[in-house]
Amino acid sequence: MTVYTEHTGRSLDFDEVRERVLTRLTLFLEAKRDDAACRGLSPEIPETLRDFVTAGGKRLRPMLCSAGWRAAGGTGLPDTIVDVAAALELYQAFALIHDDVIDDSATRRSRPSVHRSIADRYPRARNARRFGEAAAILIGDMALMWSTELLTGAALPPGRRSAVCSLVDQMREEMHYGQYLDLFTCLNPLDDHGAPLTVIRYKTARYTVERPLQLGALLAGADSDLLDRLSRFALPVGDAFQLRDDLLGLFGNSATTGKPVFDDLREGKRTVLLALAAQRADTAGRALLEKHVGDPRLSEQDALRVLEVIEGTGAPAMVENMIADRTAEALAVLDTSPLPPSAAADLRHLAALLVERES
Secondary structure (H helix, E strand, O other), X not given: OOOOOOOOOOOOOHHHHHHHHHHHHHHXXXXXXXXXXXXXXOOHHHHHXXXXXXXXXXXXXXXXXXXXXXXXXXXXXXXXXXXXXXXXXXXXXXXXXXXXXXXXXXXXXXXXXXHHHHHHHOOOOOOHHHHHHXXXXXXXXXXXXXXXXXXXXXXXXXXXXXXXXXXXXXXXHHHHHHHHHHHHHHHOOOOOOHHHHHHHHHHHHHHHHHHHHHHHHHHOOOOHHHHHHHHHHHHHHHHHHHHHHHHHHHHOOHHHHOOOOOHHHHHOOOOXXXXXXXXXXXXHHHHHHHHHOOOOOOOHHHHHHHHHHHHHOOHHHHHHHHHHHHHHHHHHHHHOOOOOHHHHHHXXXXXXXXXXXXX
């Protein structure tokens, strides 16, 4: 087993990670805009993506990628890590833009979603809504292509390019399978919690936490033992992250989350929280859930009745316990791993950011 030595210097400056990745993305997309203008093409695609990625976001994947780099003995924050992290963030832009079309979400980060924004921008289109959706799909596709360009253009360490690209391909495949499964969960009974747990594992735990962390470590030359240890930390943290997100989707503050609080109910989003509530609700409560969850015209009054039923079942407290258990499981991995203390501290900090949040 590889022995990992202590880093010199301080722990990661996550503000620096976010700033450098944002700068890289901004310059990359502005160069794409200028290139489009020189070729007589519309600059709207790169401009829309630039506005999207600079409008907010937690930059979790860049931070995790950088933490993986440090966990495997990497030092500093080299341009290669910034490029790979920026590629992850641009891929996330692709995923979110398409996800908003799939869910018909009106907002993202307290702003109109891309497809709604374009529909509003071109009201003269014969079917402005469909026009906006089509444009958003194409913009998302371009984000996917440019994410690949950033990755393949990065100065990856000799001998690791194949392994890094293979892991990125695996991450993308897992995310798409998770997204596809998520699409079909609406056909399942409300009390089915098995499918939502599988969706969480592939769409969030692996995609958001495990693979970015492993990518950074792989760039620093991590062996299979370290990659496995990082996985055993990342997967329960990723589960806890999504379980927190599901709670915030129903009981969070929309001003903080940037998403209307009843969207998940109107969409009929299948979550572990909803499944547990359906399992524990009495006959009247179960009937109310069946009637209103997934109703796109759900009123605020009826939505509040649904939340009252969910809260009355004790399901939110059960999910909080699941979050606590999974977080403890992840932190226990760090207690027994031969990581440098500063790298372990970085991972503990990230676990707190992922789980103890209000947005």
